[in-house]
Amino acid sequence: MTVPEGTQAHRTDARKFTVLRCAVLTVSDSRTTGTDESGRYLRVALAAAGHTVLDHGLLPNDEDRVRAQVRDWLDRDDLDLIVLTGGTGLGSRDRTIEAVRPLLEKEMPGFGELFRLLSFQEQVATASILSRATAGSAKGKLLVSLPGSRAAVQLAMERIILPEGAHAVRELRR
DSSP states (O other): OOOOTTHHHHHHHHGGGSSOEEEEEEEOSSOOTTTOHHHHHHHHHHHHTTOEEEEEEEEOSOHHHHHHHHHHHHTOSSOSEEEEESOOSSSTTOOHHHHHGGGOSEEOHHHHHHHHHHHIIIIIGGGGGGOOOEEEEETTEEEEEEOSOHHHHHHHIIIIIHHHHHHHHHHHTO
16 A cells, blocks of 8 residues: 555654553443443553553443543643543433533544444444544544444554554644
8 A cells, every 4th residue: 555645754753642641431321340341442452552541431321421521631731542432322321422522622524434434344334324433632632432332442443543543643733
């Protein structure tokens, strides 16, 4: 595959952010710290990639509580990446996107589009349209909202977040 002109320079400059400082939040009415496979996977995958997970939590599908937690993390100077898992579907209790979207300064529509395409191709076929996964920036941080499924979280991490996270943080801080 040919790398577009200028992309290599961006990726080289992005190496300044090779160690991202991260926070992970699971949003679920049914998971506990013992059964939260997606949150655990995110923490392990980020650490295995050389990143640092400085904080993590688990909250019920409560829009105000989720927004308050994300807002607290956005106010911290020691975080680069905030990843949420859960609450992105169409269910009546799925409110993560509504909690997060008002906090975003810029949305990255391509993230959700690519995630749904990859999901369509690799996992859930047409059911991928049910996902409202999204990403964007706020206060110099990359904010990503993923479905609660461990398979979906793994797909997003391996195919999008780990390959492009540092590049995205570099871009939003320029």
